[in-house]
Amino acid sequence: MIEKKIRLGNLYAFYGKLLTEKQQDILNLYCIHDFSLGEISENLGISRQAVYDAIKRSWKILQDYEDKLGLLNKFLKTRGKVNKLLKSIDEFSLDLSSDCDKKYILNRIDVFKRLLLEILDEGL
Template identity: 70%
Template sequence: MFEKKIKLGNLYAFYGSLLTEKQQEILRLYCIHDLSLGEISENLDISRQAVYDTLKRSKKILEDYEGKLGLLSKFSNTRNKVNQLIKSIDSFRIIINDNLDRDKMLNKIDEVKELLVEILDEGL
């Protein structure tokens, strides 16, 4: 259940602006503010069934966008690759030979790693 809610929240982050204002509001309350269907229905003065139907319909719409555009999938793949690069750089630091210009090499490695971390942070 929790993983499904996280996935829905991620889909909302990528495609939420393509939904109606009402759909956005309900998803925001459900995914970001973690309100129950009953709490949402009370806050918006609509039936619990209306909240459920809107969530179900919105989820389908978001999944359709992801199926066609794949932005969340691409983002996740890029994020995983960048994390792998960061781990590789950390490993590379360990195997540097003392005969190299060690300080210069370590500085370059730090610069590359810093850039990769910035790229990761920009995507959040």
């Protein structure tokens, strides 16, 4: 359940502006402020069922956008590669505290360059 709500929040972050103002209001309260359906219902003066239906409908709309555009998936892949690069740099900086030869250093720099080029190529 929590994974689904996190996914909805991520989709909302990417595509939320494409929803109606009412849908945005409901998802903002649900995803960002973590309001319950009852709390949203009280705040917006609509039925709990209307809140549930709006969330369900918005979920489908946002997922359709993701299926067509894939922006969230691209972002998550890129973030994974950036984290991998940061980990490699951290490991490299630890290696530098010991005696490293020039060839080793240049090889590690080439690895960093390849990772950066992968990230850049995904953006195109």
